[in-house]
Amino acid sequence: MANAREIQSRINSVKSTMKITNAMYTISSSKLRKARKSLTDTEPYFYALQRVISRILRHTPDIDDPYFDTRPDIKPENRKIGYLVVTADKGLAGAYNHNVFKLAQEQIDKGGSPMLFVVGELGQQYFTKKGIPVEQDFRYTVQDPNMNRARIIEEQIVDYFLSGKLDEVYIIYTRMVNAMKMETEFEQLLPLPKSSFNLNLPIDVHLEEITMKPSPAAVIDAIVPNYIAGFIYGGLVESYSSEQNSRMMAMQAATKSAQDMLDELAITYNRVRQAAITQEITEVISGAKAQKNKKKKV
Amino acid sequence: MSTNTFFLQVIATDKVFFKGMCQKLIIPLLDGEKAVLLHHEDMVIAVTMGEMRLMDDNDQWIHGVVGEGFVQIVNNRVTLLVDTAERPEDIDERRAQEARERAEEQLRQSKSIQEHSHFEASLARSLARLRLKHKYEI
Numbered sequence: 001m002a003n004a005r006e007i008q009s010r011i012n013s014v015k016s017t018m019k020i021t022n023a024m025y026t027i028s029s030s031k032l033r034k035a036r037k038s039l040t041d042t043e044p045y046f047y048a049l050q051r052v053i054s055r056i057l058r059h060t061p062d063i064d065d066p067y068f069d070t071r072p073d074i075k076p077e078n079r080k081i082g083y084l085v086v087t088a089d090k091g092l093a094g095a096y097n098h099n100v101f102k103l104a105q106e107q108i109d110k111g112g113s114p115m116l117f118v119v120g121e122l123g124q125q126y127f128t129k130k131g132i133p134v135e136q137d138f139r140y141t142v143q144d145p146n147m148n149r150a151r152i153i154e155e156q157i158v159d160y161f162l163s164g165k166l167d168e169v170y171i172i173y174t175r176m177v178n179a180m181k182m183e184t185e186f187e188q189l190l191p192l193p194k195s196s197f198n199l200n201l202p203i204d205v206h207l208e209e210i211t212m213k214p215s216p217a218a219v220i221d222a223i224v225p226n227y228i229a230g231f232i233y234g235g236l237v238e239s240y241s242s243e244q245n246s247r248m249m250a251m252q253a254a255t256k257s258a259q260d261m262l263d264e265l266a267i268t269y270n271r272v273r274q275a276a277i278t279q280e281i282t283e284v285i286s287g288a289k290a291q292k293n294k295k296k297k298v
Numbered sequence: 299m300s301t302n303t304f305f306l307q308v309i310a311t312d313k314v315f316f317k318g319m320c321q322k323l324i325i326p327l328l329d330g331e332k333a334v335l336l337h338h339e340d341m342v343i344a345v346t347m348g349e350m351r352l353m354d355d356n357d358q359w360i361h362g363v364v365g366e367g368f369v370q371i372v373n374n375r376v377t378l379l380v381d382t383a384e385r386p387e388d389i390d391e392r393r394a395q396e397a398r399e400r401a402e403e404q405l406r407q408s409k410s411i412q413e414h415s416h417f418e419a420s421l422a423r424s425l426a427r428l429r430l431k432h433k434y435e436i
Contacts, residue, residue: 038312045311049379052370056342147311147381159412210372213343214328222344223368226381233311 004276007269011262018258024092025251032244038145039176039237046234053227056210056219065217067224070191071167079112082166084157084189084232086173086239087123088247089142096174096246097122099184104172107186108132115166117157119236145240150233157232158225161190173235174242182242187235189228303355304336308362308378315362315383319355323376325369326350334369334376341371345380347422349430361386363430365423382423386434389427398424 071079085104087097100123108114116134118124120142127134138156140149160166169190175183212219306320323334326348350364367380401421408414 041312044314045309045379048307048309048377052342052368052377052379055370055372151381155412155416211339211341213332213341219342219344219368222366223342226367226379229381230311 004269004272007265007272011265011269014258014261014265018255018262021251021254021258025248025255028244028247028251032241032248035145035237035241035244039241042230042234042237046230049227049230053223056212056223065220065224066162067190067192067220074167077111079167080115080165081112082115082117082157082160082169083107084117084153084169084171084235085119085123085127086142086171086235087118087120087126088243089121091122092250093243093247094250096182096243097126099182100172100174101126103184103186107170107172112168117153119153142236142240142243145233145236147229147233150236151229153232154225154229157189158228166190171232171235173239175238176242176245179245182246185235187231189231192224192227300355300357302336304334304338304374304376306352306376306378308350308352308364308380308383310365310383311381313383316352316354316360320352320376321355321357322351322353323369323378324351325378326364334371337374338371338376340373342368343371344368345378347419347426349426349433350378350383361430361434363389363426384427386430389431391428391431394424394427394431398428 083104085100087100091097104116104127114132116127116132117138118127118134119138119140124134124139138153140153157166157169161169168188171185171187171189173185173187175185177183300321303319303321306316306318306323307314308316321335325332325334325343325345327343328346331348332343345364345367347365348363350362352360354360362383362385364378364380365382367378369376369378398421401417401424405414405417405421408417
């Protein structure tokens, strides 16, 4: 058994670690509250946008637009596939980053020549180390997601797609299902997946004509970048909330196990101290006895 | 209270700007303005940066400056989806003024076509804000 002083210093180190994890817990819970608010603020826009787009596409089935061009003449092994991967800037968030990496790796292994657009410092480092091509000019933080940043990211990605530097673009982000559950999601951004908008529609439903002003192409060109920016923004906000939530849970668990360790160490410390006292008393008594016996003999 | 109304939603990325019954809606387009009244033809129209006006069912005019987006008119229900929507009283004049100066400065130094159109858009945004602010506040 270690001596009392060793245990004491261990208790102190656990205590100071616990202070840090507890502080991180408080910080991420307040950040989560903010992220949740922006999430609920954008949800109406996000869902209305999806509804409207699906309606427009339903009514105009034959849109020949670069945004819908799947480029079927390019073979699967030659396709240049872009992945927009949303990770955290820092670790210590449980399995949050790991889940994203795992899903990204799975998709990359499927073939084609991948190009990664990584949001978040940790992902940048991870994929660069792995030797997967990461766009280096693409440096955005995940802190405080806002529409402006989503728009800049969207501009860059749409530009890559339209100029033929990329044939497909996907986004990998983490969706917050509820307070306890986060799911890593994988969605296609470009070319716009037509099938996902065509919800199973009965054949006899009357499709009313919708006039598009100034022209269908102009409307689609105005809507699609908005849709993609909106989607990216939604993904960023969802990921940010998930990150803070994961960190909050991880730190809560860490604080709890630190508390358990402290309890255990306190018991051990008391035992060791008691053992030392008992030993000392035994020594004193046996010493005193020896002295008594000596006196008797004299 | 008027009964000649249709259901209108004005949704921006960060908030729901307006939701309710409306008599008239006037939106900025690339080639001018367009007014939407009751029983309008089903339509999807691209909306550009500028001033939007709507008259609610109490004959009250509501003004706002909107960003880019589009409006969908289907079955007498109108949905206006824009990236930003602000009331005149929410516009920070000094910030808009600063944004305008910054955009003008950057526009002069912009190198690529993409940069140019980017700063042109920021300039248009700040100008629209300032215009609306001056029109209804002072």
